Amino acid sequence: MEIQVKIHVNAEEAKEVTERLVKHNLENKLDNYLKKFSTKEDAEGTIEVKVEKNKKDLFNWIVSATLDWNSFRYEREDYKNLDDLVNHLFEHFKEDLSNR
Secondary structure (H helix, E strand, C coil): CCEEEEEEECCHHHHHHHHHHHHHHHHHHCHHHHHCCCCCCCCCEEEEEEEEECCCCCEEEEEEEEECCEEEEEEEEEECCHHHHHHHHHHHHHHHHHCC
């Protein structure tokens, strides 16, 4: 299974950081957990990441994923530190994947 990753960022200063952190989390923290979904040839996977800078100058974040018909969704609002936010949401994703 090949996983498509889509990243949407409305704040230019957050784009590079978001892309780097998403890649790091997928390749280093979730790689073993995602492998169990790749055993089926017809399996499909999509991970979509949305980052928005709000009027308070804080970040709202959504991670939604579909892996072989299993759906996951995580979101947070009004987060100041983008690094902590990304890592925190992917930690929840990892925990859910470990239970599947």
